[in-house]
Amino acid sequence: MSVTHTAVTTLVADLEPCGHEDHPDCGIRDVLARLGDKWSVLVIVELASGPRRFRELQRAIHGISQRMLTLSVRRLERDGLVVRTVYPTVPAQVDYRLTELGASLTHLVRQLTDWSAAHKEVIAQARDDYDRTHPGNEISG
Structure with a gap:
């Protein structure tokens, strides 16, 4: 992996893939899909x-x-x-x-x-x- 890719990944490491109802990402998918x-x-x-x-x-x-x-x-x-x-x-x-x-x-x-x-x-x-x-x-x- 490139250094740039690793740096970008590190910046968003706090966000894990959605899959749990209480995960903050789950509620925005529909909104982002509309926009x-x-x-x-x-x-x-x-x-x-x-x-x-x-x-x-x-x-x-x-x-x-x-x-x-x-x-x-x-x-x-x-x-x-x-x-x-x-x-x-x-x-x-x-x-x-x-x-x-x-x-x-x-x-x-x-x-x-x-x-x-x-x-x-x-x-x-x-x-x-x-x-x-x-x-x-x-x-x-």
Whole structure:
């Protein structure tokens, strides 16, 4: 093992793999899974600047289908991060906004998206280099 790898392992040695109900890691897996899914972070980024109607969200998040956006906002609503408001108009108007809990996430999500934007070319190049030196690898995609 490299010295760097050993140093990183040493820093996180206090965290053992989850497997016990009272382990602190067990309670965060579902939350991290939600925040780590393909669309949730993008929905949160869009809602950080204020309420949005469904079609506004769909236009702003390139590549998301109507079904995936529906599932994403429902999951975020279920988690208490987004609130859906239906206005008594004809036709009914609906908007989505972050709850206080959801808003408390925005600075972290912004940092993550800013980091991603700043490093996407470097990561794409690293992937190309890896795929070139490991032909036939099963992790591309």
